[in-house]
Amino acid sequence: MSFLSITEIDASYGAVPVLRGVSLQVARGQVVGLIGPSGSGKSSVLRAITGLLRLTAGEVALDGSAVDYANPASLRALRDRVAIVFQQYNLFQNMTALANVTLAPILAKRRDHREVEAEAMALLEKVGLADHMRHYPRELSGGQQQRVAMARALALKPELLLLDEVTSALDPELVNEVLDTIGLLAADGMTMLIVSHEMAFIREVADQVVFMDEGRVVETGPPQHVLDHPCSERAQRFAAKILRRQWRPKTP
Amino acid sequence: MLHSLLSELPRFFGPYNLLFLAQAIGVTIALTIVGCGIGYNFGFALALLRVQRIIDIPPLRWSAIGFVELVRRLPFLVLLFLVMFGFQAGGYTLTGMAVACITIILRAAAIASETVRAGLESVHPNQWDAAATMNLSRLDQLRHVVLPQAWRVILPPAMIQFIQLLKATSIASQISVIELTYAGKIMNQKGFSATLSYGTVLILYYVLCLAVERVVRRMEKRLVLPQHH
Amino acid sequence: MAYSFHFSQVWPFLPYLLGGAWVTVELAACAFGGGALFGLLVAIGIESAPGWLRGPLAFYRSFFTNTPQLVKILLIFFGLGELGWFVPPFWAAVFGLLLAESAYLAEIFRAGFASVNRAELDAAETIGLTRMQTLRHVTLPHLLQTVFPPLANQFIVSILYTSLGAIIGVEELTGRAFNVDSQTFRSLEIFIIVGVLYVALTLVSTAVLYGFGRFVLGVRARIF
Numbered sequence: 122m123s124f125l126s127i128t129e130i131d132a133s134y135g136a137v138p139v140l141r142g143v144s145l146q147v148a149r150g151q152v153v154g155l156i157g158p159s160g161s162g163k164s165s166v167l168r169a170i171t172g173l174l175r176l177t178a179g180e181v182a183l184d185g186s187a188v189d190y191a192n193p194a195s196l197r198a199l200r201d202r203v204a205i206v207f208q209q210y211n212l213f214q215n216m217t218a219l220a221n222v223t224l225a226p227i228l229a230k231r232r233d234h235r236e237v238e239a240e241a242m243a244l245l246e247k248v249g250l251a252d253h254m255r256h257y258p259r260e261l262s263g264g265q266q267q268r269v270a271m272a273r274a275l276a277l278k279p280e281l282l283l284l285d286e287v288t289s290a291l292d293p294e295l296v297n298e299v300l301d302t303i304g305l306l307a308a309d310g311m312t313m314l315i316v317s318h319e320m321a322f323i324r325e326v327a328d329q330v331v332f333m334d335e336g337r338v339v340e341t342g343p344p345q346h347v348l349d350h351p352c353s354e355r356a357q358r359f360a361a362k363i364l365r366r367q368w369r370p371k372t373p
Numbered sequence: 374m375l376h377s378l379l380s381e382l383p384r385f386f387g388p389y390n391l392l393f394l395a396q397a398i399g400v401t402i403a404l405t406i407v408g409c410g411i412g413y414n415f416g417f418a419l420a421l422l423r424v425q426r427i428i429d430i431p432p433l434r435w436s437a438i439g440f441v442e443l444v445r446r447l448p449f450l451v452l453l454f455l456v457m458f459g460f461q462a463g464g465y466t467l468t469g470m471a472v473a474c475i476t477i478i479l480r481a482a483a484i485a486s487e488t489v490r491a492g493l494e495s496v497h498p499n500q501w502d503a504a505a506t507m508n509l510s511r512l513d514q515l516r517h518v519v520l521p522q523a524w525r526v527i528l529p530p531a532m533i534q535f536i537q538l539l540k541a542t543s544i545a546s547q548i549s550v551i552e553l554t555y556a557g558k559i560m561n562q563k564g565f566s567a568t569l570s571y572g573t574v575l576i577l578y579y580v581l582c583l584a585v586e587r588v589v590r591r592m593e594k595r596l597v598l599p600q601h602h
Numbered sequence: 603m604a605y606s607f608h609f610s611q612v613w614p615f616l617p618y619l620l621g622g623a624w625v626t627v628e629l630a631a632c633a634f635g636g637g638a639l640f641g642l643l644v645a646i647g648i649e650s651a652p653g654w655l656r657g658p659l660a661f662y663r664s665f666f667t668n669t670p671q672l673v674k675i676l677l678i679f680f681g682l683g684e685l686g687w688f689v690p691p692f693w694a695a696v697f698g699l700l701l702a703e704s705a706y707l708a709e710i711f712r713a714g715f716a717s718v719n720r721a722e723l724d725a726a727e728t729i730g731l732t733r734m735q736t737l738r739h740v741t742l743p744h745l746l747q748t749v750f751p752p753l754a755n756q757f758i759v760s761i762l763y764t765s766l767g768a769i770i771g772v773e774e775l776t777g778r779a780f781n782v783d784s785q786t787f788r789s790l791e792i793f794i795i796v797g798v799l800y801v802a803l804t805l806v807s808t809a810v811l812y813g814f815g816r817f818v819l820g821v822r823a824r825i826f
Binding site (some may be wrong): 442443445446447448449450451452454455458459461462463464536540541543544546547554557558561566567568571572573575578579581583586 | 605630669692763766769797800805
Binding site (some may be wrong): 171172173201203213224225277361 | 384500506509510
C-alpha cells in the first residue's frame with residue numbers, strides 16, 4: 122500500500138489553475154522523481170502536500186488516512202511526518218546552522234534541549250558540516266546551506282521528505298555535494314519525492330519517475346522508461362531536449 | 374538690529390530663562406518618548422492585525438486599515454483639536470499635556486503600523502513557509518524567525534519617525550503645553566525679540582534632533598551584530 | 603455621553619470651508635513648487651558643486667529637515683515683522699514650508715540621480731546616442747519613474763502641513779475652522795467636518811496624482 126497517495130488534485134494560484142487532476146503514489150522507502158518543464162506544476166504538488174497551497178479538488182492520503190487541510194490538528198499531524206526543503210531561503214538567517222537544526226525539535230516537538238543538540242550535531246556531521254555548526258547562513262556557500270537545510274529536515278524525523286529543486290539555485294560546482302547527500306538518504310531508505318532537473322541523478326536514484334506538463338501527469342514509470350523511452354509525445358520532446366543538454370552544435 | 378539682538382543675549386540666557394528652556398526641552402522629550410513608547414506598541418499590534426499570515430480576521434483587519442488611513446490623512450493640528458474636543462464632548466476635561474500625549478500616541482501607532490507591516494512583509498515567504506511546515510506556532514514563527522529578521526528593516530524608518538514626532542510636539546504649543554515652542558512664545562511675550570526667541574528655539578530643536586540621530590546611528594551599529602539563538 | 607451634536611449650525615459654513623480647502627491647495631502648490639525648484643538646485647549642487655559648497659548645502663538639508671515647520675513659520679512671520687517687513691501670513695507660511703520642502707525634495711532628487719544606472723548610460727553611448735538624446739530617452743524617463751512616486755507622496759504631505767498656516771492667521775481650511783468655531787462654538791462638529799475634508803482632499807489628490815503618473819508618465823506605483 123502506498124504511503125503517500127494523491128488522487129485527482131486540483132489547485133490554482135488565484136484564477137490560474139496549476140494542478141489539474143494530478144494523481145501519484147509513493148510507497149514506503151521509495152524515491153519518486155518529479156520532472157517536467159518549468160511551470161508544469163511540480164513544485165505546486167509539493168506545496169499542496171504540505172498544506173502551503175490550497176486544494177480545490179481531490180484528496181491527499183498519508184498512510185491510508187486522508188488529510189483534512191482545513192483541520193489544524195490534521196495539518197499538524199501531517200507536518201509532523203512530512204518535511205520539505207525549498208530551492209532557496211530555507212535557513213533562518215538570524216541563527217547559526219546548529220540553531221537552525223535544533224529550533225523546531227525544541228519548540229514544536231518540545232524535546233529535551235541537550236538531546237536535540239546532540240542529535241543535531243550528529244546530523245550536521247552526517248552531511249559533512251561538523252566544522253560549520255556555529256556559522257551563520259550568510260557565511261556558508263549555497264551547497265552548504267542546502268545541506269544544513271536537509272539536516273534540519275531530518276532532525277524532525279520525517280517519514281516522507283519532499284525536495285523542491287534543491288539544487289536549481291546553486292552554482293554548478295556546488296550541485297554534486299548536495300546530490301551526494303540526497304543519495305546518502307536514499308541509500309538509508311528515506312521515502313522521498315524529489316522535484317529536480319538533474320536527469321542523470323534522477324535516473325540513478327529514483328525508483329519511479331513522474332513526468333508532468335501544464336499541471337497534469339503525462340507519464341509515470343521507471344526511470345529507464347520515462348527518461349530513455351517515453352511513450353507520450355510530450356515526454357519524448359522533453360527527453361530530446363534533455364539529451365541535447367550537454368551542448369553540442371546542431372548537426373547541419 | 375544686530376546690535377539690539379546682541380544686547381539682549383545676556384538677559385536672554387540668564388539662569389532663570391535657561392532653567393525654563395531646559396524644562397521646556399524636558400517636556401518635549403517626555404512627550405515624544407511617552408507618545409512613541411506607547412504608540413509604537415499599539416502600532417505593532419495594528420500591524421499584526423494586517424498581516425494575514427498571523428491574524429486573519431477581516432473585520433479587525435479593515436478596522437486597522439481604516440484607523441491608520443484616517444490618522445495619516447489628518448494634519449497634526451486638526452488631530453490635536455479632534456482629540457481635545459472629542460474628550461470634552463465625552464465629559465472629560467483633560468490637561469493639554471494629556472491631549473498632546475494621546476495625539477502623539479495615535480499618530481505614532483498609525484505610522485508605526487505601516488513600518489512594522491513593511492518589515493514583516495520584507496522577510497522572504499520561504500522563511501515563513503519553512504517555519505510553518507516545521508509545525509512552529511504562528512507566535513513562534515514571528516518571535517524566532519520573522520521578527521528578528523524584520524527588525525533590520527523596521528528600525529531605521531522607526532527612528533526617523535521618532536524624530537518627526539519630536540518635531541510634531543511643537544504643535545502642542547497651540548493647546549498651551551509648555552514645551553519648547555511655547556517657551557519661545559513666552560520669551561517673546563516677556564519682551565525679547567521674536568528673532569532671538571524663535572531663533573534660539575529653532576537651534577535647540579536642531580541640536581535635539583541631531584542628538585537623537587547620533588543615538589540612533591549607534592544603536593543601528595549594535596543591531597548589525599548577529600543574534601545568538 | 604451628554605454631548606448633543608448640532609451639525610445644523612455648521613452646515614451653512616460648508617462653502618466657506620470649501621473655499622478654505624482651495625486656499626490649502628494653493629498654499630501647498632506654492633510651497634511645493636518653490637521647494638521643488640530650490641530642492642532641484644540643491645540636489646544638483648550637492649552632486650556636482652565644488653567641494654567647498656557641498657558642506658554648506660548638506661548642512662542646509664540637515665538643518666531644515668531636523669527643525670519643526672511651525673517654528674520656522676513663526677520665526678519668519680514674527681521675525682521679519684520685527685524688522686519692519688510685514689509679510690502677509692500666506693507668504694510667510696509658503697516660505698516657511700518651502701524651506702523644509704526644498705530639503706526633503708533635494709533628497710528625493712539626489713536619490714533619483716544616484717539611481718540612474720551607469721550601465722544604461724554606457725549602453726546608450728555605445729549605440730551612438732548623443733548626450734542630448736541619451737538625456738531625453740534614457741536618463742529622463744528613468745529619473746521620472748524613480749522620482750515621481752516620492753514626489754507625489756511629498757505633495758500630499760505638504761497639503762497636511764499647510765494647516766500650520768492657521769496659526770499665523772492664514773485662512774486656509776484649518777484657519778477657517780477656527781473662524782467658524784469662534785462664531786458658533788460647535789468645535790467638535792466643525793473639526794469633524796474639517797477632518798473629513800482633509801481626508802477627502804488627500805484621497806482626491808492621491809487619485810489624481812496616481813492617474814497622472816500612470817497615464818501621462820507611465821509610472822505605476824503606490825502613492826501615499
